[in-house]
Amino acid sequence: MASRLRLSLANLLLLSVAIGAVVFAFVLRENDRRLISSQAAEVKTLRQERLTLSQQLGVLDIADPIKAYVIQVETEETRFNPRRRRYRVYLPELHPEAEYMLYCASGTIASQGFPYWEGSGWPAETFGYSISGSNISPGELTLDVHLVTTEEGDLRLDLVLLGHGSAIGTGLHDMSWLLEQRSYRSYDGGVVGEQKIHDPLGPIPVMRLLKKEHLNDEPATAPGVLVWIDPKAKFGVPGSQGPASAEEVRKLLSTD
Numbered sequence: 001m002a003s004r005l006r007l008s009l010a011n012l013l014l015l016s017v018a019i020g021a022v023v024f025a026f027v028l029r030e031n032d033r034r035l036i037s038s039q040a041a042e043v044k045t046l047r048q049e050r051l052t053l054s055q056q057l058g059v060l061d062i063a064d065p066i067k068a069y070v071i072q073v074e075t076e077e078t079r080f081n082p083r084r085r086r087y088r089v090y091l092p093e094l095h096p097e098a099e100y101m102l103y104c105a106s107g108t109i110a111s112q113g114f115p116y117w118e119g120s121g122w123p124a125e126t127f128g129y130s131i132s133g134s135n136i137s138p139g140e141l142t143l144d145v146h147l148v149t150t151e152e153g154d155l156r157l158d159l160v161l162l163g164h165g166s167a168i169g170t171g172l173h174d175m176s177w178l179l180e181q182r183s184y185r186s187y188d189g190g191v192v193g194e195q196k197i198h199d200p201l202g203p204i205p206v207m208r209l210l211k212k213e214h215l216n217d218e219p220a221t222a223p224g225v226l227v228w229i230d231p232k233a234k235f236g237v238p239g240s241q242g243p244a245s246a247e248e249v250r251k252l253l254s255t256d
Contacts, residue, residue: 059088060140061195066092068200068229074192082179085145085207091229092200093138100138101232104159105131106170109224111187111210114203132168135232136161143167145207145227147178155179157225175223177211184209184224204229 060069069090078084091100105115107129113122115131142162150156155172177183188196188205198204210224 060090062090064197066094066200068092068198068204069195070198070204070206071195072192082181083147087143087145087206089141089143089204089206089229091136091138091141091204094200098138099232100136101133101230102136102143102159102161102167103131103133103226103228103230104157104168104170105129105226106157106172106175107223108221109208109210109226111208111220111222114205114226114228114230130170132170134159134168136167136229143206147172159227170225172225175225177223178209178225183212185212201231 060071062069069088071088073086073088075086078086103115109129110122115122115129144160144162146158146160148156148158150171155175155178156169157172158169159167161167172178187208187210196205205226205228207227208224210220210222
């Protein structure tokens, strides 16, 4: 009887130890899982904060080097200053014979689409705008957009590539409303620190500002300004101007 009792107590003790070990292992595993989950969440938060800070500083996160990237950057000069904007742009060098054109248009501007590009959404009946353009090379660029008051009292839009001097500009007749942020709507991004990724074989929007009081329907046309970049292919034609079509560019990129 005493032997059976001792055996039962020993079994009970072993069972208690086993249960305790299982419980301890479970608790330890749960603590480890929570710690790993917490650390992973912290790492994710830190990475996101780093990405956000980098983008606010104008550091492009070029995850795919064959895509085009655009980001609006806030600086001491641009903060609370409607006359100045700064953009960081990355344009891939997809082919030795491919280059880009920087354009600005003012006047009657559509809320979507781009001039020259059929099927982009630009209304065929849109008239009354003027366009200026300039060749630019692939790579990372800093583009400043300045609203300048001329001696005559009119506004002028100047696009300045830092390190390259003035690129292009266009007159802005009767567009003083651009100096009041409440008077216009921004399309194609326009949020500081929000990086945009685009197909480099199509039009690459940089800035589109349209007067609010004319925007009743979508898509709409209204007084405004548009800044964008087009791919331009060189086909050995001296003095060739204007953007190439997407089909022409793709054909060029496919040749050896």
